[in-house]
Amino acid sequence: MLQKAKVSQSIRRRKIRVIFDQTIGTLSVRIIADNPTDPDHYAKSTLEGISDLETTITQFSTQLTSVFQEIVSFEQPSESKWLEFEAGLSSLGNNIFNTVIPRNLVEYIRQWEPGWIVEIYTNEQFIPWELLNDREGSVDSTWGAKFQVIRSPVISEIPVLSESVEQEQEIAQKVKGSRLVKKVLNVVGSNLGSCPNNESCADRVSRLFLDLVAPDSVIIQNEPDLSDISDAVAQSTLIHFTCHGIYNPVPGMRTTPTLRSSRNLYYENVRALGLDRATPFVFANSCGSAASRPSNGSRNLNLGGEFYACGTDVFVGTLAEVPIQNAVFFAEYFYRELLHTDRHSTVDRALSVAKRRAINHRTRRVNPYWLLYCVIGRSDYYLRVSPN
Amino acid sequence: MAAKEKIGTVVSDKMDKTIVVAVENRAPHPKYGKIVVKTSRYKVHDQYNSCCVGDEVLIRETRPLSRTKCWAVAEVLRSNASYQVSNSKSSDRDKISSNSDSAKLGLNDGDNYLSMFEDTGRKTITPYVLFSQKPITIQTKVYAMENVQHGYVHPNDPSQSLNQARLLPQRLAHVDITPLERDYTVEEYIEQHPDLDVDELFSLNICEVRRNNHVREFIKDHPELRENPKFLTQILQYIPTLQAVRKPEVVLMTQAQNITNEVLEFCELNSPVDLEITLPVEIPEAVDEFLKYSMGKDLELAKISLDVCITALGFKVEDECQSVTFPASKPAKVSFTIIPQKAGKQVIEIELLKSATRVGYIIVETDVKD
Numbered sequence: 001m002l003q004k005a006k007v008s009q010s011i012r013r014r015k016i017r018v019i020f021d022q023t024i025g026t027l028s029v030r031i032i033a034d035n036p037t038d039p040d041h042y043a044k045s046t047l048e049g050i051s052d053l054e055t056t057i058t059q060f061s062t063q064l065t066s067v068f069q070e071i072v073s074f075e076q077p078s079e080s081k082w083l084e085f086e087a088g089l090s091s092l093g094n095n096i097f098n099t100v101i102p103r104n105l106v107e108y109i110r111q112w113e114p115g116w117i118v119e120i121y122t123n124e125q126f127i128p129w130e131l132l133n134d135r136e137g138s139v140d141s142t143w144g145a146k147f148q149v150i151r152s153p154v155i156s157e158i159p160v161l162s163e164s165v166e167q168e169q170e171i172a173q174k175v176k177g178s179r180l181v182k183k184v185l186n187v188v189g190s191n192l193g194s195c196p197n198n199e200s201c202a203d204r205v206s207r208l209f210l211d212l213v214a215p216d217s218v219i220i221q222n223e224p225d226l227s228d229i230s231d232a233v234a235q236s237t238l239i240h241f242t243c244h245g246i247y248n249p250v251p252g253m254r255t256t257p258t259l260r261s262s263r264n265l266y267y268e269n270v271r272a273l274g275l276d277r278a279t280p281f282v283f284a285n286s287c288g289s290a291a292s293r294p295s296n297g298s299r300n301l302n303l304g305g306e307f308y309a310c311g312t313d314v315f316v317g318t319l320a321e322v323p324i325q326n327a328v329f330f331a332e333y334f335y336r337e338l339l340h341t342d343r344h345s346t347v348d349r350a351l352s353v354a355k356r357r358a359i360n361h362r363t364r365r366v367n368p369y370w371l372l373y374c375v376i377g378r379s380d381y382y383l384r385v386s387p388n
Numbered sequence: 389m390a391a392k393e394k395i396g397t398v399v400s401d402k403m404d405k406t407i408v409v410a411v412e413n414r415a416p417h418p419k420y421g422k423i424v425v426k427t428s429r430y431k432v433h434d435q436y437n438s439c440c441v442g443d444e445v446l447i448r449e450t451r452p453l454s455r456t457k458c459w460a461v462a463e464v465l466r467s468n469a470s471y472q473v474s475n476s477k478s479s480d481r482d483k484i485s486s487n488s489d490s491a492k493l494g495l496n497d498g499d500n501y502l503s504m505f506e507d508t509g510r511k512t513i514t515p516y517v518l519f520s521q522k523p524i525t526i527q528t529k530v531y532a533m534e535n536v537q538h539g540y541v542h543p544n545d546p547s548q549s550l551n552q553a554r555l556l557p558q559r560l561a562h563v564d565i566t567p568l569e570r571d572y573t574v575e576e577y578i579e580q581h582p583d584l585d586v587d588e589l590f591s592l593n594i595c596e597v598r599r600n601n602h603v604r605e606f607i608k609d610h611p612e613l614r615e616n617p618k619f620l621t622q623i624l625q626y627i628p629t630l631q632a633v634r635k636p637e638v639v640l641m642t643q644a645q646n647i648t649n650e651v652l653e654f655c656e657l658n659s660p661v662d663l664e665i666t667l668p669v670e671i672p673e674a675v676d677e678f679l680k681y682s683m684g685k686d687l688e689l690a691k692i693s694l695d696v697c698i699t700a701l702g703f704k705v706e707d708e709c710q711s712v713t714f715p716a717s718k719p720a721k722v723s724f725t726i727i728p729q730k731a732g733k734q735v736i737e738i739e740l741l742k743s744a745t746r747v748g749y750i751i752v753e754t755d756v757k758d
Contacts, residue, residue, distance in 0.1 A: 013744040014744055015741065017697065017699075030708075030709065034744040035743065036693070042709060119744070121739070152746070154699050336440065337437060342404070343404055353438055356438040357438045360463070378746075
C-alpha cells in the first residue's frame with residue numbers, strides 16, 4: 001500500500017535512443033519507457049533520406065539564437081512583443097521537433113507529462129534537444145521547460161582517449177570516491193561587468209562556492225590562461241567556468257572559433273587541459289558552451305562531448321548567449337541545490353530547481369535564458385559535500 | 389486574493405520539498421485594542437525546492453499532504469536571490485553540519501528512493517541491479533568490471549542502493565514514535581496508518597535512527613518480527629534485493645558453419661558474429677540475512693528484468709534492444725547477431741537498462757578485418 005502511494009507520485013522516465021547515420025541519411029529513434037507495459041516502450045521509427053539534416057537543424061538553430069538574442073536586447077518588452085517572442089520560439093522549436101521526431105512517435109511524446117526525465121542517448125551533437133517544442137503555440141511545451149532533459153552521448157562517435165587495461169584500473173581507483181567534493185576550481189573570466197547592488201560580477205562569482213564547500217578546497221583563478229588552468233586542474237572534483245568558453249559568440253549557435261587566444265576554451269584544447277578522470281563535474285557557464293561547432297570541417301563537436309570523452313561524468317553548458325547577470329544567478333541557484341548538504345540532489349534535479357527559481361524570478365518575462373542550459377552526461381549524478 | 393491564500397516569508401528551507409513560512413497577522417487586541425502582531429508558521433509544500441529563506445511567497449491551501457502540511461507554494465513573489473551565496477549564514481552551515489548524520493542516512497529522499505521499487509505484490513522481493521555506470525573499455529573478450537562504488541548512501545544512485553538497503557531496517561527498527569503515538573509499537577503504528585509515508589515520518593523528526601546497528605542485531609532485538617511475517621514482508625518490500633550483476637562477460641563468437649562457439653579476437657567483414665553477454669548475479673549479505681529469517685514464510689525473490697541495448701555503428705544489427713528476465717539464482721545470457729560493415733577498429737556500446745535508467749555500461753573494442 002505504501003509502495004503504491006509512493007510510486008504513483010514518482011517522476012517517470014523516458015529514454016530516447018537516437019542514432020544518426022549521415023552516410024546513408026537515416027535517423028533512427030527508439031523510445032524506452034521505464035515501465036515495459038507502457039504503450040510507447042520500444043516504439044521505434046527511422047527517418048530516411050535526410051542526409052542534409054544537419055544543415056536544416058543548423059538553420060533552425062541559427063534562427064532560434066537570433067530570437068534569443070533579440071529577447072535579451074529588450075529590457076522590458078511590451079506584452080505584444082513578448083507574445084511575438086513566444087510565438088517565434090515555440091514555432092521554431094516545433095519545426096525542429098517535426099524534423100527530428102518521426103511522425104508515429106509524436107503522439108506518444110505528447111502524452112509525456114511535465115517534470116518527467118527524458119534522457120537522449122545520441123551519437124549526434126547538433127540537435128538542440130532542450131529547445132524542441134512538441135506543441136506549437138506555447139513556450140511551456142519546450143522540452144527544456146517541460147522535461148528534465150539529459151543528453152547522453154554515444155562514446156563510439158567521440159574519439160575516446162585510448163587507455164590500457166592497467167591505466168583503466170588506475171583510473172577506476174581514482175574514480176572511487178570522486179563524488180566527495182575535495183577540490184573546486186572556480187575559473188572567473190574577464191569583463192564580467194557589474195551585478196545588482198553595484199557589485200562586481202567577478203567578485204560575486206569568486207564567492208560562489210565559499211559558503212557551500214570548505215573554503216580551503218576552492219581554488220579561484222581570475223582571468224587565467226589555459227596553461228594556468230592546466231596546472232590547477234589535477235584532482236579537481238568540480239570545475240566551474242564563468243565566461244571562459246566562447247568569449248565573443250557570433251550570431252548562430254554554431255559559432256566559429258575565430259578567436260584563438262590562449263584564454264578561450266574550445267573543444268580543441270579540452271584534451272590539452274590534461275583533465276583527470278577523477279574530475280567528474282564541469283559547468284561551463286559561458287555563452288554557447290554546449291552549442292555544437294564543426295571540427296575540421298567534418299563533424300560537429302561541442303565542449304560537453306569533449307569533456308565527456310575525457311572522462312567527465314557530467315557537463316553543464318549553454319546553447320547560446322546568456323546575459324552575464326542571469327548566468328551568475330543561475331549558477332547560484334544551481335549550486336545551492338546541488339551542493340546542499342541535506343538534499344543530495346542529482347544534477348538533473350538541481351538544474352530543474354534552478355530553472356524553476358529562474359522562472360519564479362521577477363525578470364522571467366524579460367528573458368527565458370534558463371531554457372538554454374543543458375546537461376550532457378549522467379542524469380543521476382550527484383556530488384557530496386563533506387560537512388567538515 | 390482567494391480566502392485560503394496567504395502571503396508570508398520563508399523562514400526555513402531545510403526539509404526536502406517542505407518549507408516553513410511565517411505569516412504575520414495584525415489584529416487589535418480584543419480587550420485593549422492595541423494592534424498586536426502574531427506570527428503563524430505553516431509547513432508548506434515546495435515541490436521543486438525552489439524557495440529559499442527570505443523569499444516572499446504566496447501560499448495556497450491544498451488537500452492535506454501530510455500530517456502537518458496542507459499548504460503549497462502558489463508563487464514566489466519576491467526572490468531572495470542573494471541568500472545563498474552572499475548572505476549564506478554560518479549558523480545555517482552549522483545546523484547543516486549538526487544534521488550530517490541524518491544527511492548521511494539520506495533521510496529526506498523518500499520520493500526518489502521509493503521510486504526505484506516496483507510493486508510486485510506482498511510476497512515478492514523486487515530485485516534491483518547493482519552495477520557501475522562508468523564506461524569500461526574492453527578489447528574483445530577481455531573484460532573486468534571492478535569499480536562498483538560503495539560507501540555512501542544516495543537513493544538516486546543504483547550503485548549505492550545496497551547501503552541504503554542495509555540501513556533501512558535500522559531506520560524502521562528504531563522509529564521512536566514518542567511523544568506523538570506512544571501507545572503503539574512500530575508494527576501497530578504502520579498497520580494503523582496504511583498511507584504512512586515512512587520517509588516523511590523521519591523527516592518530521594519524530595523518529596530517531598540509531599546507527600551502527602546491523603541487520604543481525606536488528607532481527608535479534610526484534611524477535612516479534614520473526615513471528616510476524618506480515619511486518620517482515622512489509623520491510624522486505626522496501627528492500628531491493630540488489631543482486632549485483634558484478635562481472636559481466638562479453639565475447640564475440642562465431643555464428644555459423646562448422647565451427648561452433650569459437651571465441652573471436654577479431655571479426656571479418658560481412659561475416660555474422662554473435663555478441664554474447666553473460667550476466668552473473670550474487671545476492672548481497674543483507675538480503676541473504678532476511679531470506680534466512682523469512683524461511684517458511686513463503687517469500688521469494690522476484691526475477692531481474694533488464695533491457696540490453698547495443699550501439700554498433702560499424703555493424704549491421706537486426707534489433708539493437710532486447711528485454712531479458714532472469715531469476716536471481718542463475719546467470720543470464722543475452723546474444724546479438726551483428727554483421728561487420730566497416731573495416732578497422734570498431735566500437736560496440738552495450739547499455740544495461742532498468743526502467744529506462746542505465747545501470748550498466750560496457751564498451752567493446754574489436755578489429756574488423758577486410
